Amino acid sequence: MSKKILYVDMDNVLVNLPAGMSKVDPEILKAYGDDPDEIPGIFGLMPPLEQAIESYAQLSEWFNTYILSTAPWKNHSAWSDKVKWVQKYLGKPAYKRLILSHNKHLNLGDYLIDDRDANGAKDFQGEWIHFKSELFPDWPAVMDYMRQRR
Numbered sequence: 001m002s003k004k005i006l007y008v009d010m011d012n013v014l015v016n017l018p019a020g021m022s023k024v025d026p027e028i029l030k031a032y033g034d035d036p037d038e039i040p041g042i043f044g045l046m047p048p049l050e051q052a053i054e055s056y057a058q059l060s061e062w063f064n065t066y067i068l069s070t071a072p073w074k075n076h077s078a079w080s081d082k083v084k085w086v087q088k089y090l091g092k093p094a095y096k097r098l099i100l101s102h103n104k105h106l107n108l109g110d111y112l113i114d115d116r117d118a119n120g121a122k123d124f125q126g127e128w129i130h131f132k133s134e135l136f137p138d139w140p141a142v143m144d145y146m147r148q149r150r
């Protein structure tokens with residue numbers, strides 16, 4: 001039997017955004033106000049979320065796994081920073097498996113692990129695993145669930 005298709009979001013799922021933001025000069029943060037994700041180079045500062053790397057590696061054995069993320073339209077560097085991040089932290093299991101999209105619902109598949117319903121996630125035709133929700137507060141909770149569904 002072929003593996004089911006799984007998509008994994010990046011920001012606040014694989015990537016620890018608040019930890020990255022805390023490395024930015026407060027003056028620069030202030031200047032960007034509500035749009036800190038538009039700070040050039042900011043994405044390069046982001047560490048992985050706890051247990052995200054091991055979980056991704058395991059999931060990529062259980063599922064046909066892709067990264068499905070959105071990069072800010074006005075921040076060109078975020079688009080290249082994201083591919084660099086994936087190469088640095090996820091390595092071989094993520095090779096040529098990064099999809100950057102503002103329309104996640106156009107991707108066909110069985111599961112999407114995402115912390116938000118934005119950028120098409122709420123219209124995804126498979127099952128949305130709502131990361132950081134009550135049911136799926138962290139990676140161990142997600143892995144317990146996905147282990148049953150491979």
Ligand SMILES: [Mg+2]
Nearest residue numbers: 009011012115
């Ligand atoms: Mg996210």
